[in-house]
Amino acid sequence: MKLCTTVQEMRQERAQLGRVGFVPTMGFLHEGHLSLVRRAREETDAVVVSLFVNPIQFGSADDLANYPRALERDIALLRREGVACVFTPEAAEFYPEGFATQVDVGGVALELEGPSRPGHFAGVATVLAKFFNIIQPQRAYFGQKDAQQCAVVQRFVRDLNIPVDIVTLPTWREADGLAGSSRNSRLTEAERHRAPVLHQALCRGRTLVQAGERRRAVLEGAMRDVLVQAGLVDIDYVTIVNPDTFQAEEEVREGALALLAVQLGAVRLIDNMPLF
Template sequence: MKLITTIKEIREIVSEWKKAGKTVGLVPTMGYLHEGHQSLIRQAHAENDKVVVSVFVNPTQFSANEDLSSYPRDIENDLEKSHEAGASLIFHPEVSEMYPDGFNTYIEAFGVTEVLEGASRPTHFRGVTTVVGKLFNIVQPDRAYFGQKDAQQAAVIEQMVRDLNFPVKVVCCPIIREEDGLAKSSRNVYLSEEEREAALVLSQSLKLAKKMLEQGEKSAEKIKQTMTEKIQQEPLAEIDYIKIVDHRSLQDVAVIEAAVLIPIAVRIGNTRLIDNFVFGE
């Protein structure tokens, strides 16, 4: 498993692949890989000749009140997990490689970025679109793989690709869960044993919403109220948001008549977790 740290070297390698007629899949990550990331790498491996996994803790998507330094990192684990899942190499640049002195150009999307995660993290998605845009230019992938757990991120990237005509197919892969339903996340490592148990209330509330929808409930307000009551039964849980939005535009809906995304963000102790599901797609 190769670990590449410079833009020059990754471009040279990908250029040779392209000359040989190979297709390239890209899996952008911030590292600390788990089975959820591996599922993306496996799908990329199944659909492409070569797979690049980027491991880069991107400082521009962290807000001023978020601790960049405490984000979990384990490059040896990332190498092992990537190799197991079929990656060809890892691109692991330094911050100075991606953002050299004098860097002052950003990509910013609108409409899908000001809601949900963007409401409380106003500069977050500008950092995401900028770094992903740079990775697309550096790696020149045929396909790029993102997880449904970060549904808003996938929607933002899809809009960027459409609007700026990137020749990349965006592939959104299903959420990978623990046996008890908790969505796999690098942030789960922050949870104590008691908090880990409390965190199950996220997936449990989503199951309630899904059941109501399957039984024909059309009122977004009624579904959100049921979810709110369920989560509030857990003393360690503090709701950030519960939303029912159009699957594409991410704008609120009152009456459910087409495909919707139901995303939630909940703090369990000091750890903020997100989860979601799509209904009617």
């Protein structure tokens, strides 16, 4: 497995590879990340994984500083998974002095996480545009847990005619339903015990839909009640949207997606679930 830390090294290594599957990560890998790596390995000639905590997608210096990191452990995991190359650039390498360009996505990026995390999606789209340009993968792999991010990536790749297929895999969950996330490691023991209620709230919404309920307000209220009854009251949003636009519609239709974002202690958790 080759380790690359500069753009020049990555480009030189890319020239030796065939059909590439790319898995972008910020490190502190969990089983969800590894499931993406395994799919990429099945479908392409070589897998490239990035381990890069992207500073321009964070809204606060504290959040950036507290993001968990375990570079040596991550590299060992990826070596065991048969990854061809790991790209670990420094921030100064990716964003040198004078860097002044960003990819600003409209439409789907303006909803939900857009106003909650100003600048986040521009940071995500910019770093991915750089990765896609440098690595030139045929396919790139993402988890459905970050559903809106997946929609944003699909949008800018389509709009800018970037020749990469975006592959989205189902959310990987712990046995108790908690969606896999590197930030879960920052939960206290008591918070970790409460965290699966996010999944329970989503399941409540899907159960009601399966029973015939289609009124968005009723479904959102039922999901919110599950959170509140468990003591999670710092709720950013609980909503149901059209997955193509991420805008809410009064009548819940086939393909609708339920999403929620909740602050649990020092950690902001997000999750989602298709309702049909």
